[in-house]
Amino acid sequence: MxxxxxxxxxxxxxxxxxxxxxxxxxxxxxxxxxxxxxxxxxxxxxxxxxxxxxxxxxxxxxxxxxxxxxxxxxxxxxxxxxxxxxxxRLFPADLGERARARQLMSFLRTDLMALREARPTSSVFGARAGEPLGDRAAIQAAELVAITEHLLTPGRTSLFSEWSIADADLALALMRLVANGDPVPDAVRNYARAQWQRPSLRAFLDRATAPQPA
Ligand SMILES: N[C@@H](CCC(=O)N[C@@H](CS)C(=O)NCC(=O)O)C(=O)O
The missing domain is CATH 3.40.30.10 (Glutaredoxin)
Structure with missing residues (x-):
């Protein structure tokens, strides 16, 4: 077994x-x-x-x-x-796409610290941050959006030819902005929201957004 x-x-x-x-x-x-x-x-x-x-x-x-x-x-x-x-699959079959997915996931783990601090995941799943982004966080938010726009292909709901685990990570990073009402281009918001509905993500998200016991 x-x-x-x-x-x-x-x-x-x-x-x-x-x-x-x-x-x-x-x-x-x-x-x-x-x-x-x-x-x-x-x-x-x-x-x-x-x-x-x-x-x-x-x-x-x-x-x-x-x-x-x-x-x-x-x-x-x-x-x-x-x-x-x-x-x-979790990672793209194509080697170039797989390398790009890894590049993006490494970036999301090691960069965007000011944005992550200003828009913690608790503000995605619960009470909103409620404060304007600081200068540094705003620059990082713009970089995140620019990267996403560069990678998105019109008419596709995933970054690459098939869904990959990088879509989940990127969607969560973008939802730091979307959930807090920060301005994000429609295509980027729609991409993040479409990912948010994927059943594999919902397993965590449904727990994260469930009312907490008093
Ligand atoms: N680089 C790690 C980060 C893991 C991490 O920082 N986990 C935090 C929770 S988000 C933790 O366990 N913190 C507890 C502690 O540091 O005592 C990963 O990608 O898994």
Whole structure:
């Protein structure tokens, strides 16, 4: 019997990196268990995760003896362990498109810090940020929109010839603006909103937007 998959996520449902991994698991239609830990992660739990996965953060994917952190490392692992055509694709088949998808996902993880601070994911899923973007965040928002416009092809709802996990990451980055009512061109807003309806994304999003217990 195949080793079970467990995703360690967080109780607040605000982590874009958990969102990425959950979308990947859902897209592959793999059965998995969820283990929720609070943020900040209590020291004891962090030590337990570190002992198995090297890094005491979520998401963690446990697959048998392998415990892995870093959202992109996890989705690449899932793509290679459960490959097409037996399982739906996460990364484009075309090498150029795949490289572009990785470029974009690396950028979204290492850049846009001012924008991420001004428009945290909590403002996407719950109470809006309510404050104007600062200068630095506005410059980063414009860069994000320009990148999206460059990549979008009229009449297509995904960046590349087929859906890829980069669509999920980009949609979440754009929703930081769309959900807060920041000005975004129609084509970019429509792209993000179309992605938002995809069932693999909804698995996380429905939990993130569910009313929290009092
Ligand atoms: N680069 C990591 C980022 C993971 C990360 O920062 N996780 C945060 C939640 S969003 C976390 O576990 N924070 C707990 C802590 O640092 O104690 C990834 O892509 O998975």
């Amino acid at each position: 195949a080793a079970p998959l467990t995703l360690y996520a967080e109780t607040g449902w605000v982590s874009p990196w958990v969102f990425h991994v959950m979308t990947a698991l859902e897209e592959k239609r793999l059965p998995y268990e969820l283990e929720l830990v609070p943020l900040p992660i209590p020291a004891e739990t962090k030590a337990r995760l570190r002992a198995r996965a090297l890094i005491g953060k979520v998401p963690v994917l446990a697959h048998g003896e392998l415990w892995l952190t870093e959202s992109l490392a996890i989705s690449e692992y899932l793509a290679e362990t459960f490959p097409a055509p037996g399982y739906p």
